[in-house]
Amino acid sequence: MNIIETQGLGKRYRGTWALRDCTLAVPEGSVVALVGHNGAGKSTLLNLLTGLIGPTEGAASVLGGEPAGSSAALDGVAYVAQEAPLYQGLTVGETLRVIGCLNRRWDQQRAEVRLAELGIPLNRRVRKMSGGQQAQVALTLALARRPRLLVLDEPLAMLDPLARFDFMDTVMTAASRDGLSVVLSSHVLADLERVCDHLILLSQGRLQVAGKVTDLLAGHQVLSGPVSEATGLASQLPVVHVTAGADQARTLVSSGTAEPPDGWRRETLSLEEMVLGYLREPGLSVRSQEQEVTA
Amino acid sequence: MSVMTAPAATGARVQAVPWRKLAWVGWRQHRLALGGVAALLAGLCLWMLVSGLQMRSALSSFGLNACTPLTATSCSTQETVFINDYYSGAQVVAGVLTVIPVLIGVLAGVPVVARELETGTFRLSWTQGAGRTRWLLARLVLLAVAVTAGAWVVSAVFSWYDHPMVQLGQDSPLAPQVFGLTGVAFAAWTLAAFAISVCAGALIRRVIPAIVAAIAAWSGLLMLTVFWLRAHYQAPLTGMGLINSTTGTGAGTPWVLTQWWIQPGGTPASQSEIAGLSSQLRQAGGLPTAQAVQQWFAEQGYVKYFTYQPATRFWTFQLTEAGWLLALSLLLAAATVWLIRHRAT
Numbered sequence: 001m002n003i004i005e006t007q008g009l010g011k012r013y014r015g016t017w018a019l020r021d022c023t024l025a026v027p028e029g030s031v032v033a034l035v036g037h038n039g040a041g042k043s044t045l046l047n048l049l050t051g052l053i054g055p056t057e058g059a060a061s062v063l064g065g066e067p068a069g070s071s072a073a074l075d076g077v078a079y080v081a082q083e084a085p086l087y088q089g090l091t092v093g094e095t096l097r098v099i100g101c102l103n104r105r106w107d108q109q110r111a112e113v114r115l116a117e118l119g120i121p122l123n124r125r126v127r128k129m130s131g132g133q134q135a136q137v138a139l140t141l142a143l144a145r146r147p148r149l150l151v152l153d154e155p156l157a158m159l160d161p162l163a164r165f166d167f168m169d170t171v172m173t174a175a176s177r178d179g180l181s182v183v184l185s186s187h188v189l190a191d192l193e194r195v196c197d198h199l200i201l202l203s204q205g206r207l208q209v210a211g212k213v214t215d216l217l218a219g220h221q222v223l224s225g226p227v228s229e230a231t232g233l234a235s236q237l238p239v240v241h242v243t244a245g246a247d248q249a250r251t252l253v254s255s256g257t258a259e260p261p262d263g264w265r266r267e268t269l270s271l272e273e274m275v276l277g278y279l280r281e282p283g284l285s286v287r288s289q290e291q292e293v294t295a
Numbered sequence: 296m297s298v299m300t301a302p303a304a305t306g307a308r309v310q311a312v313p314w315r316k317l318a319w320v321g322w323r324q325h326r327l328a329l330g331g332v333a334a335l336l337a338g339l340c341l342w343m344l345v346s347g348l349q350m351r352s353a354l355s356s357f358g359l360n361a362c363t364p365l366t367a368t369s370c371s372t373q374e375t376v377f378i379n380d381y382y383s384g385a386q387v388v389a390g391v392l393t394v395i396p397v398l399i400g401v402l403a404g405v406p407v408v409a410r411e412l413e414t415g416t417f418r419l420s421w422t423q424g425a426g427r428t429r430w431l432l433a434r435l436v437l438l439a440v441a442v443t444a445g446a447w448v449v450s451a452v453f454s455w456y457d458h459p460m461v462q463l464g465q466d467s468p469l470a471p472q473v474f475g476l477t478g479v480a481f482a483a484w485t486l487a488a489f490a491i492s493v494c495a496g497a498l499i500r501r502v503i504p505a506i507v508a509a510i511a512a513w514s515g516l517l518m519l520t521v522f523w524l525r526a527h528y529q530a531p532l533t534g535m536g537l538i539n540s541t542t543g544t545g546a547g548t549p550w551v552l553t554q555w556w557i558q559p560g561g562t563p564a565s566q567s568e569i570a571g572l573s574s575q576l577r578q579a580g581g582l583p584t585a586q587a588v589q590q591w592f593a594e595q596g597y598v599k600y601f602t603y604q605p606a607t608r609f610w611t612f613q614l615t616e617a618g619w620l621l622a623l624s625l626l627l628a629a630a631t632v633w634l635i636r637h638r639a640t
Contacts, residue, residue, distance in 0.1 A: 050422050054637070071311070074426050081418035087324070088414070098323055101316035102423035102430065138419075145424065 001064040003028040003149050003181040004049060008058035011044050018044040019205045022058070026183075026198055028148075031175055033192035034185040035275055036202035037282070042185040043082055045202065046153045049183070050079040063148055075104055078142035082153040084135045086126045092137055093122035099141045111144035114170070131158035139167065143174050150174070152184045156191045168195055189275045201275060203282040213271060219256045220274050224248055225264035236261060240284060241277035252277035312425040314433055321434030328403050329441055336445045339395065340452045343388060347456035350381050354459055378465055385460050392453060392476045396446060397513045400488025401506050403438050407431075408635065409496030409505045421635075431635055435493065435628055443486045450481035461547060468609045469550035471521045478613035483620035488513045490624035490631075497634040520616070526552050528615045531602040537589045538601060547606030559596030572597070 004026040011019045019041040026032055036042050047053045048060050051069020060068040063076045086095060092115065100106040115122065118136050126134060135158045142150055150171070156164045172195050175182050186192050199216060201209040209216065220240075225233065230242050230249045240252040250267065252274060260266055278284065322329070357373045408431070411417040421427035454477045460466045466473050475484055492509040499505040531552050538551060556564040576591050589599065604612070 047418075052418060052422060071424075071426055074422065075424040077422070079418070079422040081415070081422070083415065085415040085419045087416055087419075094323070098320050099419075099423060101320045102312060102420065102425045104310060104312050104424045141419075 001028045002026060003030065003064070004032075004060075004062055004183070005065070006045075006048075006058065006060045009045075009048060009055055009060050010057040011041075011048060011053065012056040017056075017205050019048070019202075022207045024200065024207065024210055026181070026200075028064070028181055029179055030181050030198040031172070031196045032181075032183040032198040032200060033189065033196035034183055034200045034202065035189050035192070035279075036185075036187065036208075037279065038187055040187075040202040041205040042187075042202055043153055044205075045200075046079070046081075046151050046183065046185060050077055050151055052079070052081075076148040077151060078145045078147035078149070079151045080135070080138045080142050080153065080155055082157075084131075084138035084155070084158065086134055086138060088125075088127040090126055091122065092120055092124050092126065092129075095126060095137065095141065096122070096144070100144070103145050105146050107144045107146055110146075111140050114140050114143070118166075132160060132163040135159055136163075136167065136170075139170060143170070146178070148181065150180055150182045152182070154185055154187075156186060156188075164191065171195070189272055193271055199271070199275070201278055203279070203284075208278050208282075208284065209275075216274065217256075217269060217271060219254065220269055221253050221256055221258075221260075222267040222269045222273060223251045223253055223260050223264040224267050225251070225260075229263060233261065233264065241281050243277075311429065314429070317425055317429055317433030318437050320430075321437045325403065325406070325434065325438060328406065329438070332399050332402055332442060332445060335395075335399070336449050339392070339449055343452050343456040346384060346388065347452075350384075350456075350459055353377060353381065359463075374463055378460075378463065382460065382465055385457060385466075386472065388453070388456065389472050389476055392449070392481070393472075395449065396481065396485035397488045397510055399442050399446065399485055400490075400492045400513065401509050403442050404489040404492025405496045405502055405505045405509060407434060407438065407493050407496060408631065409500060409502045412496075412500040413502055427635055428632060431632060435631075439486060439489055439624075439628075442489050443482045446485035447479070447482040450477055450479075453477060453481070464548045467548040467550045468606050469604050469612060470548075471525075474525070474550075474612070475517070475521070475616075478610070479617040480613050480620075483617035483624075484517070486624045487516070487620045487627075490627035491516075494627040494631045494634075497631045525612065525616065526550075526604065528612050529604065529608055531604055533600060533602050535598055535600050536593075537586065537599075538603070547609075549603040549605045552602045552604065554599060554601035556592065557598045557600060564597060 002025045004024060006022050006024045009019065009022040009024075010017060022041075022045065034042050034045065044053070048055055049062060049068050051073055054069070062068055062073050066073040066076070087098070090098065096108065096111050100108060112122070115137070118133070118140075120129070120133055120137065126137070129137070135155060139152075139155070142152075152171070155167060155171075159167055168191075171182060171184070174180050184192055184196070197213050199209060199211065199213055200207070211219075223233070223237075225248070227244050227247055227249045230239075230244065230251060233239060233251055233253075234242075237258050238254045240254050242252075243250040251264075252269075354377065357377050359370060359373055359377055408417075411420060417427075420430060423430070457466065457473060457477070461468055461473075468474065468477065474480060488509070491512050492505070495505040495509040495512065496502070499508055534549075538549065556569055558564045558568070572592065572595060573588070576588065579591075592599065
């Protein structure tokens with residue numbers, strides 16, 4: 001079953017397309033990293049998936065065919081939006097009660113246990129807490145709903161490195177224990193590389209790359225060789241990006257099986273290098289490549 | 296990536312979050328505004344109770360409650376003194392009350408949507424299992440019922456307070472300064488102010504500008520109603536001679552819309568002509584009471600005509616006004632729900 005499916009999804013704001021022509025399918029149980037520059041359309045895609053906004057064209061469904069924003073979808077999808085919005089005037093305990101009353105399923109005990117572990121007292125006012133604590137409370141609220149899909153928009157932006165680790169640890173524990181599917185967005189891949197098994201790369205409102213991390217890595221290779229022959233290589237192999245040095249060039253190629261020509265040799269490919277290669281070529285649409293990977 | 300399957304809704308109906316819980320959330324998040332409204336209304340009621348009781352004790356000490364009918368000549372001097380002492384106070388109360396509906400409406404109504412949009416918390420509240428439509432409807436109904444009921448209590452206290460003035464014929468129950476504060480009109484104007492405020496908040500999406508817009512819209516609507524619309528709920532009647540004698544005192548003073556004098560020749564008299572006659576009367580040392588003026592003009596062959604709405608139409612007018620205000624409020628609520636569902640993000 002696909003936890004997320006989109007078909008030709010697009011959203012236009014005042015004549016500008018924030019997201020266009022996005023077709024995706026993500027199987028249940030995935031942990032998806034949604035990566036792209038600021039303004040690439042990450043939040044737009046997440047807002048569409050959670051039903052907060054409606055599409056200009058195309059369609060999005062979650063939880064195996066429930067239209068995004070429908071009551072069944074809202075019931076099973078928890079969203080921690082950018083900057084983790086909370087009611088600043090309430091205490092943590094009051095926030096739990098308010099959000100609990102807005103949901104059909106609510107695990108109060110789980111929320112209280114988690115907050116106790118974090119050392120956040122229930123009588124603390126939300127506005128008195130640090131950004132990191134607020135993000136933790138927002139995550140606690142989302143997990144207490146026992147969702148099937150957890151959507152986190154830039155969840156780590158407000159956290160210091162140690163808090164990032166704790167935060168991701170909570171997310172991953174929940175994902176493995178409850179079979180939760182997770183989508184996390186970030187403009188920094190390094191935050192997510194450790195945990196994700198799926199990658200969606202957006203650039204300028206277009207889908208660049210989407211797929212299982214292992215498939216994507218298998219579908220790409222990095223070749224190094226003389227700079228003078230880099231142009232020649234591009235005519236033989238599907239080159240994504242060339243990093244030219246003084247005399248050597250590193251070339252990201254979107255074909256995992258092609259034999260390197262004479263004078264070129266394979267290097268180890270990291271997910272980060274692959275993502276950076278695409279991020280540096282924002283105009284490159286790789287939908288054909290994606291289909292090759294899918295097949 | 297797995298193989299794409301066509302989206303096929305499972306169709307499984309999710310059991311909805313109970314209204315009771317949603318209403319509790321509405322109460323929890325707006326209880327400060329509701330508390331403020333309640334305190335304001337309680338203060339007003341107390342003020343009217345105290346001055347109403349003072350007015351009543353003065354009424355009996357002047358011996359006015361023994362006068363039957365109240366217009367009897369033996370009472371008129373006492374009545375003039377009483378009115379001089381208390382009418383301005385009653386006007387202040389009425390003046391303050393006039394702005395209360397929009398104050399309550401804005402206080403309770405604007406934050407409902409505008410504050411969520413302004414602070415970004417709509418991304419929290421509208422993505423919960425209950426969904427934004429039920430979230431909105433629950434708090435709209437709760438707040439609307441609360442402010443309407445509160446306003447109705449205040450207008451009931453005002454009706455009691457102002458009763459002596461109506462009884463003495465000082466205020467027509469249809470007169471602009473009191474009509475909107477009595478019966479069901481005050482509650483209806485409060486409900487309309489609330490609905491305008493919620494809708495302005497959803498449209499403008501910021502608290503302060505929405506407050507300004509809601510006050511302007513509501514005040515404009517009130518002006519339009521008082522100065523034009525209300526007089527047309529039913530075709531006005533035309534009377535001649537003394538206003539009270541034509542319409543009878545038992546039913547209360549009518550609401551006079553226009554008045555003019557007809558010359559002995561049968562054509563309307565000009566303003567300057569009437570002013571000239573009035574100064575002649577003063578020089579002749581005539582009493583400046585309405586009755587004396589009327590009599591003196593009649594002796595000169597002038598007849599006064601006027602159009603009016605009889606006080607017996609009070610409840611027809613009240614229900615007409617409350618009816619269209621209720622319809623407007625429901626329309627605005629529907630528009631707000633539409634905005635929230637389709638646009639406001």
